[in-house]
Amino acid sequence: MESDPNKIIGEVTQSDYKYGFVTDxxxxxxxxxxxxxxxxxxxxxxxxxxxxxxxxxxxxxxWLTMKLPTWAHLDIPPIDFQDIYFYAAPKKKKQYExxxxxxxxxxxxxxxxxxxxxxxxxxxxxAVDAVIDSISVKTTFSETLAKYGIIFCSMSEAIQHHPExxxxxxxxxxxxxxxxxxxxxxxxxxxGSFCYIPKGVRCPVELSTYFRINAANTGQFxxxxxxxxxxxxxxxMEGCTAPRRDENQLHAAVVEIVAMKDASVKxxxxxxxxxxxxxxxxxIYNFVTKRGICKGSNSKISWTQVETGSxxxxxxxxxxxxxxxSVGEFYSVAVTNHHQQADTGTKMMHLGKxxxxxxxxxxxxxxxxxxxxxxxxxxxxxxxxxxNYSQCDSxxxxxxxxxxxxxxxxxxxxxxxxxxxxxxxxxxxDQLFYCQQRGMDAESAIGLIxxxxxxxxxxxxxxxxxxEAQKLLSISLEGSVG
Amino acid sequence: MLLSIKNxxxxxxxxxxxxxxxxxxxxxxxxAIMGPNGTGKSTLASVIAGREVFDVTExxxxxxxxxxxxxxxxxxxxEGIFLGFQYPVEIPGVSITNFMRTAVNELRxxxxxxxxxxxxxxxxxxxxxxxxxLTSNLANRSVNEGFSGGEKKKNEIFQMAMLEPTLAILDxxxxxxxxxxxxxxxxxxNKLRTKENAFLVITHYQRxxxxxxxxxxxVLFEGKIVKSGTKELAxxxxxxxxxxxxxxxxDNGKAE
Numbered sequence: 001m002e003s004d005p006n007k008i009i010g011e012v013t014q015s016d017y018k019y020g021f022v023t024d025x026x027x028x029x030x031x032x033x034x035x036x037x038x039x040x041x042x043x044x045x046x047x048x049x050x051x052x053x054x055x056x057x058x059x060x061x062x063w064l065t066m067k068l069p070t071w072a073h074l075d076i077p078p079i080d081f082q083d084i085y086f087y088a089a090p091k092k093k094k095q096y097e098x099x100x101x102x103x104x105x106x107x108x109x110x111x112x113x114x115x116x117x118x119x120x121x122x123x124x125x126x127a128v129d130a131v132i133d134s135i136s137v138k139t140t141f142s143e144t145l146a147k148y149g150i151i152f153c154s155m156s157e158a159i160q161h162h163p164e165x166x167x168x169x170x171x172x173x174x175x176x177x178x179x180x181x182x183x184x185x186x187x188x189x190x191x192g193s194f195c196y197i198p199k200g201v202r203c204p205v206e207l208s209t210y211f212r213i214n215a216a217n218t219g220q221f222x223x224x225x226x227x228x229x230x231x232x233x234x235x236x237m238e239g240c241t242a243p244r245r246d247e248n249q250l251h252a253a254v255v256e257i258v259a260m261k262d263a264s265v266k267x268x269x270x271x272x273x274x275x276x277x278x279x280x281x282x283x284i285y286n287f288v289t290k291r292g293i294c295k296g297s298n299s300k301i302s303w304t305q306v307e308t309g310s311x312x313x314x315x316x317x318x319x320x321x322x323x324x325x326s327v328g329e330f331y332s333v334a335v336t337n338h339h340q341q342a343d344t345g346t347k348m349m350h351l352g353k354x355x356x357x358x359x360x361x362x363x364x365x366x367x368x369x370x371x372x373x374x375x376x377x378x379x380x381x382x383x384x385x386x387x388n389y390s391q392c393d394s395x396x397x398x399x400x401x402x403x404x405x406x407x408x409x410x411x412x413x414x415x416x417x418x419x420x421x422x423x424x425x426x427x428x429x430d431q432l433f434y435c436q437q438r439g440m441d442a443e444s445a446i447g448l449i450x451x452x453x454x455x456x457x458x459x460x461x462x463x464x465x466x467x468e469a470q471k472l473l474s475i476s477l478e479g480s481v482g
Numbered sequence: 483m484l485l486s487i488k489n490x491x492x493x494x495x496x497x498x499x500x501x502x503x504x505x506x507x508x509x510x511x512x513x514a515i516m517g518p519n520g521t522g523k524s525t526l527a528s529v530i531a532g533r534e535v536f537d538v539t540e541x542x543x544x545x546x547x548x549x550x551x552x553x554x555x556x557x558x559x560x561e562g563i564f565l566g567f568q569y570p571v572e573i574p575g576v577s578i579t580n581f582m583r584t585a586v587n588e589l590r591x592x593x594x595x596x597x598x599x600x601x602x603x604x605x606x607x608x609x610x611x612x613x614x615x616l617t618s619n620l621a622n623r624s625v626n627e628g629f630s631g632g633e634k635k636k637n638e639i640f641q642m643a644m645l646e647p648t649l650a651i652l653d654x655x656x657x658x659x660x661x662x663x664x665x666x667x668x669x670x671x672n673k674l675r676t677k678e679n680a681f682l683v684i685t686h687y688q689r690x691x692x693x694x695x696x697x698x699x700x701v702l703f704e705g706k707i708v709k710s711g712t713k714e715l716a717x718x719x720x721x722x723x724x725x726x727x728x729x730x731x732x733d734n735g736k737a738e
Contacts, residue, residue, distance in 0.1 A: 431573055437564075439559040439560045440588050441554075444584060451575070452575030452625075453575055454575070
């Protein structure tokens, strides 16, 4: 793990978004705008089998019948879907055998992000499926993983090489009719990651994907599918940084997780898309559908997210607890500063008996931002003896930001127990003074206090992510005092 | 002169608390400030540390020949002013180790030194824990969270040992301590006394001064220092009580 303290201090003292740079990689575009031809173009370019084109077209036709959702506590400027490039791929050279063959520009990009593939490979023991714009450029560690029968590749490769698995599971958790953005994604998704852990296999490394939006005005539509077969275990990490843009960029990803009997999937995200500047100009629109199904008994899905970026976040990683005794978890830290808006939370659908869910949500708002928790806990009639514990805390920095909590709870049987706790607090002047008296300036004091506040969630993250997340929390709150 | 306070007036929400304080402290000295409740002892400590809720309306404070009132709270701290709090605040989720590491490295940065490595920092912590007889496992707990009164005060002394201030102000560190904790606190202070640093010990009771022998004792009453002397003054106060001061002040008032 690289941890040059001077570098960290340097980063912390820069208050502008640091990942704002554009790499010059030749890009191949689909024509601007969205129609059936765009969908066909994408499918053809990717050389997809017929069932995929059919899936995309059904999704597109359904999307045409849908209306933009307006129920979230968000102020979303109108989006002109005809003014967006729906597909951009770095021009193909050939298959890479080693890193030397990878576009040096691309490697430099990772270098700037401090997450070079080489470093990842050597130091962290992490297999990285790196996605730049829409196409997977490099997959590492595949050989090691192959020994265990683990498939970890780009979605495009999965469609080519494992069509039977894709056909079986794609859209099985988030159907193409699910919601406006999920339907859009189903029609035009460019790439993403695919992961299959066979029966009884415990994945020996953390699987990690770094996403990155790179070409100007390109909507990014990632599609991720993770399947853990009976008794399998996998920990999956997704991290995001995006280059600076003045125009807003649309990001509508779909993540699906399937956990079979006795399987366990841990999904961790650090989301740091460009949030726009201090005046609320620019920034990513992040409309994501993430959902997992605990299909078999005793299965478990755990979501951990640290959300610091994006101008607008619309995201509810959810669990369908179908199998008896299955477990769903949601740990979330969402930070909003300046003019950022976040409406995020989770849904826990208890269908099986003795199912358990835990929700720990920590919202931190500063500046003129708005931060909302929206959650649904539904315990159906058949889900006897089920339990949910929810804790939703909001921390306010200053008096011009907003924190909102919308917990929806539906319990349809008498043997289940639901607990919900919610608090709203401010950083006290006493705490600040105490830290400052020990020589810390206000910003590092706030960073420290906020990291303490979010500790319950941060400790759920894999080690290498936790360090990054702690830095991010402090950085995103820069300029929030005074 | 390390600290020089001249005609200091300070108020909170328009109410004047300090009404003309004069006080000089040299390196190597221990000063005690005594006085009944509500006479401005803690306010004086807060104003020296730079707490913003207090308005300094008149007078000046010089520290190391600098105009202290122009410095921000953290700048004063980095210049070596330490305040041991009467009521240390809880910071949930932040371990003492993490808290102190941040503080120590801020201080080192200010002095142009590299941050301590993890190993060197932990070694320093062990040394200082021993020095102040901090035997419990406080370091892994969140700052002051769920600490007993005694643990909080020992933790303040531990932090003082870590930061090695030039001027340490202890604001009623003895309040609420049993005799053992009091001894630990006092021993810590005595071990940290040098010719270079100075202490301003604020206390309501004389008993702390049995353990920390002051060079000077000042009595603060209704926002002013009304009496100064040596350690014998503390004993006299103990014997005669604060009513003695109160009566003397009333008599003075009549005489004027």
